[in-house]
Amino acid sequence: xxxxxxxxxxxxxxxxxxxxxxxxxxxxxxxxxxxxxxxxxxxxxxxxxxxxxxxxxxxxxxxxxxxxxxxxxxxxxxxxxxxxxxxxxxxxxxxxxxxxxxxxxxxxxxxxxx
Amino acid sequence: xxxxxxxxxxxxxxxxxxxxxxxxxxxxxxxxxxxxxxxxxxxxxxxxxxxxxxxxxxxxxxxxxxxxxxxxxxxxxxxxxxxxxxxxxxxxxxxxxxxxxxxxxxxxxxxxxxxx
Numbered sequence: 001x002x003x004x005x006x007x008x009x010x011x012x013x014x015x016x017x018x019x020x021x022x023x024x025x026x027x028x029x030x031x032x033x034x035x036x037x038x039x040x041x042x043x044x045x046x047x048x049x050x051x052x053x054x055x056x057x058x059x060x061x062x063x064x065x066x067x068x069x070x071x072x073x074x075x076x077x078x079x080x081x082x083x084x085x086x087x088x089x090x091x092x093x094x095x096x097x098x099x100x101x102x103x104x105x106x107x108x109x110x111x112x113x114x
Numbered sequence: 115x116x117x118x119x120x121x122x123x124x125x126x127x128x129x130x131x132x133x134x135x136x137x138x139x140x141x142x143x144x145x146x147x148x149x150x151x152x153x154x155x156x157x158x159x160x161x162x163x164x165x166x167x168x169x170x171x172x173x174x175x176x177x178x179x180x181x182x183x184x185x186x187x188x189x190x191x192x193x194x195x196x197x198x199x200x201x202x203x204x205x206x207x208x209x210x211x212x213x214x215x216x217x218x219x220x221x222x223x224x225x226x227x228x229x230x
Contacts, residue, residue, distance in 0.1 A: 004156070034217045043118075043206050043224050044157075046217025059216060089156070097218055098145065098210060104156040
């Protein structure tokens with residue numbers, strides 16, 4: 001069964017610190033890996049998308065990495081801000097846009113404290 | 115990227131009743147999906163809403179329980195029928211959005227449903 005597992009389940013850090021969230025997956029083969037941010041009471045918002053051949057993708061203070069050999073991805077957040085408090089969801093997909101099968105992780109709940 | 119308006123944002127309903135959730139997109143989209151997000155769980159695809167034809171349901175979801183309409187390329191509804199407390203969840207509309215260069219799929223804000 002294709003699975004996407006994220007760790008840690010929750011994380012609390014001080015404002016201004018960096019953190020790294022992990023995503024391990026068994027979806028194979030896969031086409032794309034996405035990271036989404038979901039604020040409480042809101043829908044997920046996409047941060048990055050990587051194909052299986054990409055190693056890293058940045059979006060401002062967010063940097064995603066991918067190791068397709070070990071089936072691992074990470075999301076690194078630099079100089080965290082209070083607005084970074086949210087759930088971060090890793091999504092692995094198989095297929096081409098328009099005909100993709102998406103498998104969602106359960107997310108990491110990140111809390112930034114002042 | 116596309117902008118999605120989903121209504122209602124939340125509701126508390128009596129068991130045995132039905133709730134219809136609306137999803138309005140500001141542009142025409144081919145792909146529209148409905149998801150369920152139960153507390154502490156990952157997003158689960160309920161069905162793909164097909165314009166002009168019956169929705170395509172995922173394993174474990176049936177039309178009688180979750181009827182879906184898609185009258186045009188900008189609008190869809192999901193009905194949660196004969197509700198029980200187990201249906202308490204967040205329901206999300208999503209569209210395939212080529213304008214969304216960071217992911218390709220845009221989500222609505224969700225409908226938080228509580229069944230009592």
